[in-house]
Amino acid sequence: MAAAVHSANTKAVAVAETPAYDEAVRTLRRAGCVFAEREAAAIFASSHAAARRRQMVAARAAGAPLEYVVGVAEFAGVRVGIGPPAFIPRHRAAALVDAADMVQTRADAVTVLDLGCGCGAIAAALAQRHPSWSVHATDVDAAAVAYARTNGVAFGFETHEGDWFDALPTSLQGxxxxxxxxxxxxxxxxxxxxxxxxxxxxxxxxxxxxTDGLDPWRTVAARAATWLAPGGALLTQVAGIQVETAVTVGADAGWHTMPATTDLSDQDGAVVLVSRRA
Ligand SMILES: C[S@@+](CC[C@H](N)C(=O)[O-])C[C@H]1O[C@@H](n2cnc3c(N)ncnc32)[C@H](O)[C@@H]1O
Incomplete structure (x- = not known):
């Protein structure tokens, strides 16, 4: 089993080395969990009920991602509620949150969109960092939107359901x-x-x-112009090998697309692209 815990931030709770905890660690380790101790600690921290803990350990050992099992994902300094089938936030996408900080040109009253938000982790991180910003989130998946709505109440962002930008109220055009x-x-x-x-x-x-991983980018690049304010920035993330084609896709849709600073590339080679009107 691959390690589903991609969070280095999961706090190891002070769990006494009880027989139940030791057994949970053994079960997770047998199932192939690389971070068995940390995962057992996360499970034990999320419930005090022995039966519920056993159920969660069994679900994780059967292959359910830890985030779904405990109902929480950690991302860019926030803890958001999550469950199946919402996309599990990846840490490399935190570079998009940092990029949003860097590219916005106004001091306040910034309006930001987390497009294809899943459970709304990016929106939550942006709302937490910038309480004065107006943060919106959209997704086409009703179940993901339900998680995002709950997270939006906690963090202060608004969630809309629908196909890419079509989900947004027309008042956000431009x-x-x-x-x-x-x-x-x-x-x-x-x-x-x-x-x-x-x-x-x-x-x-x-x-x-x-086929090349860039079909959603083609769609979004073609539709985004109407929604961005003058001077606004459209951010996306691609694999290093996709950068050249993604830049061309951006140009074909009328964008000046370029990689953000190398600081925003991660060890897996994911690259943040910044697009502004050409
Ligand atoms: C790579 S995930 C990113 C999720 C979230 N932004 C995150 O980083 O955790 C892509 C998201 O796009 C959403 N999506 C796919 N097709 C869509 C569409 N046509 N309109 C809106 N959202 C869509 C998926 O449901 C999914 O949540």
Missing amino acids: ALDVAVAHLPYVPSAEVAMMPRDFRDAEPLRTVDGG
């Missing part, structure tokens, strides 16, 4: 200072190579970007 689009960008043929926990749990629509 009003977005920053649109953050963490799109599906895995080429169809490579989805099978994703870690099993994610591949088995997340709907194809959350990760599969078509």
Whole structure:
């Protein structure tokens, strides 16, 4: 089993080395969990009921992502509620949150969109960092939107359901200072190579970007102009190998698209692209 805990921040709770905890660690380790101690600690922290804990350990050992099991994902300094089938936030996407900080040109009254928000982790991180910003989030998946709505109440952002920008009220046309689009960008043929926990749990629509992984980017780049304010920035993330084609896709749709600073590239080679009107 691949490690579903991609959070270095999960706090190891002070769990006495009880027989139940030791047994949970053994069960998780037998199931192939690389971070068995940390995962057992997260499970024990999320419930005090012995039966519920056993149920969660069994679900995790059977391959359910830890985030679904405990109902929480940690991302860019926030803890958001999550469950199946919402996309599990990836830490590399935190670079998009940092990029949104860098590209916005106004001091306050910034209007930001988390496009394809899943459970709304990016929106939550932006809302927490910038309480004065007006943060919106959209997704086409009703179940993901339900999680995002709950997270939106906690963190202060508004969630809309629908196909990309069509979900937004027309009052936001020409009003977005920053649109953050963490799109599906895995080429169809490579989805099978994703870690099993994610591949088995997340709907194809959350990760599969078509033949070269860039079909959602083509769609979004073609539709975004109407929604951005003058000087506004459209942000997305792609794999290093996709950068050249993604820049061309942006140019074909009338954008000046370029990689953000190298600080926003991660060890997996994911690159943040910033697009402004050419
Ligand atoms: C890579 S996930 C990113 C989720 C979230 N932004 C995050 O980083 O955790 C892509 C998201 O796009 C959503 N999506 C796919 N097709 C969509 C569409 N046509 N309109 C709106 N959202 C869509 C998926 O449901 C999924 O939540």
